[in-house]
Amino acid sequence: MRRGLRLLVPLGVIIACTFAAPALASEALTDTNVTFKSLxxxxxxxxxxxxxxxxxxxxxxxxxGAVNANTPVDPAVRQVRFKWDYAGGWGKYRNASYWKRVKNTCAPYDGPELPYLVAACKAADGTYWALQSWQRGLPLLGFDPWKPSQTAYELHLSHWSGDLPKLEVYAHWTYGGSWQGLFGRLTYAGSPVHGFGSTGEGNPLDRYGRNVYVDTFNSVYGAGWRRESGILVHKPTGTFCHSFVPQKPFPGYPSQEMRPPAPGERYRVTVMGPGVTPVVDWEGRGLTSADRASAASITEVFDAVMAGDARCAGER
Structure with missing residues (x-):
């Protein structure tokens, strides 16, 4: 993920977003582009x-071995994570056919709606299990994929009880009305979701950190959904922000020509929930000139949601 920006913006404007390239998924299976058979x-x-x-x-x-998530209070306390046995039981029981003995007691799913859903069920203890498949590794800035890994569909397993992670997202005008932007916050069990450290590129250094992925629909990038950005949620607020401004492609991309602002008809934000909770998303419409009349009210929302986030203060 990219933390530094290479943008063309008016003098005196500093963009406070965090851009990111794909990081290691915490609870995705190692195989990608699979054909699901059963859970x-x-x-x-x-x-x-x-x-x-x-x-x-x-x-x-x-x-x-895992359910729900720990809140980020103490970095010495490990985030919950699954134990995996890709040999069907040989690693845990020294029985390669153990998987055949797993009697499915999971009832039909009656939980909350989930994006990218492949399969889900309700366990006998009342907890939920789900599998979701999505393209987390798409290139940023609307580029067409040029590597096979960028088109890969990851399969994410989750196990939880209670409420899902809460992803709040709002569209607003930024920098005096010059650009469109998004801001938001990721929380779980009433607490902000964030990591304790990251690389200079914005990759989490622990399993508490999360990146939100921003897609834009029918923009200058082309028809349909295109990946605009990946953003590291900020410590300790769980907040993030992004403005659709001209941007310089990252090193290694097919072109180094400046990319134009890419506000779209709609926006989508997707993030892996903390721990072993599900992938959640938000979708909303892009802004029009009619939305400028409500700029003052959304500024009040920004002040409330983004309180304590100095990196996003410039996008108010």
């Missing part, structure tokens, strides 16, 4: 995910 959950809190890999090999992956 089974037993009364011991074990799940078996069965799928066919792109090379035709069928895998039975055993996962266990």
């Amino acid at each position: 089974a959950v037993n009364t011991k809190g074990e799940a078996v995910v069965t799928y066919t890999r792109s090379d035709g090999k069928v895998r039975h992956v055993l996962a266990w």
Whole structure:
């Protein structure tokens, strides 16, 4: 993920966004572009995910040992995470056919709506399990993918009870009405979601950190959804911001020519929930000239949501 910006903006304006390139997913299976076959959950809190890999090999992956998420209070306390056995039970039980003995006791899913849903169910203890598939690694700034990894569909497993992570997103005019932008906040169980450290490029250095991914629909990048940005949520507020401004492509991209502002008809923001909670998203319309009349009221919302975030103060 990119933390520094290379932007063309008016003199005196400093953009406070954080841009990011794909980071390591915390609870995604290692195989990508798979064909899902089944999800089974037993009364011991074990799940078996069965799928066919792109090379035709069928895998039975055993996962266990995690539910929900820890809030970021003490970096010495590890974030919850699954234990994985890609050999169907050999790693845990020294029984490669253990997966066959996992009796599925999961009932039909009756939980909240989830984006990118592949499969979900309600376990006997009342907790939920879900699988979601999405393209997290798309290149930023609306570029067409030029590497196979950038088009990969990741398969994310989650296990939770209670409320989902809360993703708040608002569209507003930034820098005196010159640009369109988004700001928001990611919380879980009433607490901000954030990590304790990151690289200079904006990659989390622990499993508490999260990046939000911003997509723009029908923009100068082209028709349909295009990936605009990846943003590291800020410590300690769980907040983030982004302005659609001219941007310099990152090193290694196919072109180094300045990219134009890309406000769209609609916006979408997606983020992996903390711990082993699900992927959540937000979608809303782009701004029009009619929205300028409500600029004062959205500024009040900005002040309330973004309180304590000095990096986004310039986008008020």
